[in-house]
Amino acid sequence: MGKEMENLNILFVFFGGAFGALLRFEVSQLWNGKTPFPLGTFLANITGGILLGMLIKFYEGTGFSESIWLLSATGFCGGYTTYSTFSFEVFQLLKQRKWKEALLYLSTSILMTIFTIWLIFQL
Template sequence: MVKMSIFVNFLVAGCGAFFGGGVRKLLSDWLNGDDKPFPVGTFVANAVGSLLIGVLLMMFQTGELTGTMNVFLATGFCGGLTTFSTFTLEVFKYFGKSKQNKAVGYWILSVVACIFFVYLGIWLDFMI
């Protein structure tokens, strides 16, 4: 039975990641571009995912969200939506173009904003 539950969670997380990754791709295509001051699509995807995971954390802890839905939404959807690897690549591209200030600024802004949005999601769940 344990092996089946691992397989089911694998499929559920994969389905969530399919949708989250699709949303991230749409955001990147829509918002990223050479004319932007920084990769807005990646930043928005990570911020929205951080906000959502804060809300989902509280919903799971209070029993409003089942284990399977948590795997689908938090692990799958938010995992597919947010992207640390793309964020890291974008920071390194700035360093490669000798844009150290932009790299450090984007790095700090992203990390601080995502932590803030997790806390905001937790707070919003308390307010609802």
């Protein structure tokens, strides 16, 4: 891969990540704080998992360019999903001794994301 293509790929990841992070911010602003459950982060992780599952299935089935993959999967999904925020929120719930909420949030986030990706591969 030439230096120009490598630089272009970096831009694809950068712009995809920026757009994903902005959308995650909007989802969090819209939903977090309405309940004790961090719904915005949960929704971003689940919908991001769904999108990534669809991208993987499409990429494996028909394929598309590496640039599109870097823009959409690596960039957008990487910026949109929020593992570090998710981990911090679980920690905060545990610190506040909200055991049920922490367990519910942790288990449903992981299981729902895995389930939705599995479901997409069944289609």
